[in-house]
Amino acid sequence: MHELALAEQMLRVMLQSAGAARARRVLRARLRIGALSCIEPETLRGAFEFVARSTPAGECELHFVRVPVRVLCGACGILRPGLPFDPCPSCGATGGEVVEGRETFIESIDVDAPGDPPGGGSER
Amino acid sequence: MTEIPVGKDLLDPNDRAAAALRARLAERGVWMLNLMSGAGAGKTTLLVRTLERLKRRFRVGAVAGDLETSRDAERLATAGVPVAQINTHGACHLEADQVERALREIGGFDLEAVVVENVGNLVCPAEFDVGETERAMILSVAEGHDKPAKYPLMFTESRALLLNKIDLLPHVDFDEEAALRDVRALNPSVEVFRTSARTGEGMEAWYRWVEDRILARRRGA
Numbered sequence: 001m002h003e004l005a006l007a008e009q010m011l012r013v014m015l016q017s018a019g020a021a022r023a024r025r026v027l028r029a030r031l032r033i034g035a036l037s038c039i040e041p042e043t044l045r046g047a048f049e050f051v052a053r054s055t056p057a058g059e060c061e062l063h064f065v066r067v068p069v070r071v072l073c074g075a076c077g078i079l080r081p082g083l084p085f086d087p088c089p090s091c092g093a094t095g096g097e098v099v100e101g102r103e104t105f106i107e108s109i110d111v112d113a114p115g116d117p118p119g120g121g122s123e124r
Numbered sequence: 125m126t127e128i129p130v131g132k133d134l135l136d137p138n139d140r141a142a143a144a145l146r147a148r149l150a151e152r153g154v155w156m157l158n159l160m161s162g163a164g165a166g167k168t169t170l171l172v173r174t175l176e177r178l179k180r181r182f183r184v185g186a187v188a189g190d191l192e193t194s195r196d197a198e199r200l201a202t203a204g205v206p207v208a209q210i211n212t213h214g215a216c217h218l219e220a221d222q223v224e225r226a227l228r229e230i231g232g233f234d235l236e237a238v239v240v241e242n243v244g245n246l247v248c249p250a251e252f253d254v255g256e257t258e259r260a261m262i263l264s265v266a267e268g269h270d271k272p273a274k275y276p277l278m279f280t281e282s283r284a285l286l287l288n289k290i291d292l293l294p295h296v297d298f299d300e301e302a303a304l305r306d307v308r309a310l311n312p313s314v315e316v317f318r319t320s321a322r323t324g325e326g327m328e329a330w331y332r333w334v335e336d337r338i339l340a341r342r343r344g345a
Contacts, residue, residue: 002215002216002217002247002248002251002252004215005215005217005219005252006134006135006251009134009135009136009137009138010134012136012137013130013132013134013136013137014130017128017130017132018128021126021128023126023128027125029130031134036276036277036280037251037277038247038248038250038251038277039251074312083273083276083309083310084276084309084310085272085273085305085306085309085310094305094309095308095309095312096309098280102277103133104133104134104135104251105131105132105133105134106130106131106132106133106134107129107130107131108127108128108129108130108131109127109128109130110125110126110127110128111125111126111127111128112125112126113125113126115126116125116126
């Protein structure tokens with residue numbers, strides 16, 4: 001059930017940004033979701049459709065970029081894929097700091113701004 | 125159509141509430157622990173023992189998160205400290221604003237230490253900052269040694285790991301070395317406590333770790 005809570009939070013962030021730009025509708029959102037985060041994109045999409053209904057983001061399409069986990073090897077210092085307990089392909093050591101793969105990030109949204117010509121679907 | 129950069133975490137509203145709560149707790153000199161674990165790891169038993177010990181020296185309270193029922197709060201209250209119950213009604217984690225309300229219910233901002241018993245779940249609570257000063261988690265040996273590899277996020281995010289129910293080690297196939305190897309690879313600085321809340325084994329070291337932190341906060345750290 002935690003995707004529903006995430007979807008509610010995400011909707012608030014998006015509507016805030018859209019409101020600040022005086023946009024009428026949010027049409028698209030670009031999200032970066034790390035593989036180590038506990039988010040399942042398709043579940044989040046379903047939850048978002050549910051919470052965003054009859055809001056200005058009701059028809060918003062979610063675009064996910066899955067960010068693979070990358071670890072800075074504690075022994076040889078290269079950036080490597082996999083989890084910290086997997087051996088480093090370069091030096092064979094385990095351990096290191098997770099530098100990518102934990103993100104749950106909204107990069108940008110596309111909106112219908114006041115100056116935009118109408119389009120991108122039926123108005124209202 | 126116009127693209128607007130957002131550049132925010134999708135958990136931004138909760139993260140902000142958590143940061144505000146953490147600042148308020150620091151200002152009031154309250155140390156707050158977020159205790160997480162899967163369901164059935166022995167959180168409530170361990171917490172009752174811990175609260176019984178802490179209340180001898182400190183003004184302590186607890187917040188119990190559960191899907192439904194007030195059973196955990198009732199069990200925690202047997203320790204003789206103020207307890208607030210949060211029922212999440214299906215949600216698998218606690219959020220910062222819920223914890224803030226629960227703290228107000230028990231006068232939490234006038235206490236020295238509060239322990240938050242998160243909802244029993246190895247996944248979601250790791251994503252939601254509740255405004256805690258520190259995070260700890262429990263893994264019971266009955267759950268199996270593959271849990272750190274399967275649920276890495278929570279193990280990465282915790283300052284202390286309690287390996288609980290060690291009295292059951294002779295009866296379960298738990299490879300302690302393998303489990304700790306994975307844990308240390310994920311989180312080299314984590315403090316590990318081997319405990320049995322039932323027999324009391326190893327609990328003294330855990331109490332000291334908690335007490336040291338409450339004392340540090342009392343000194344203004």
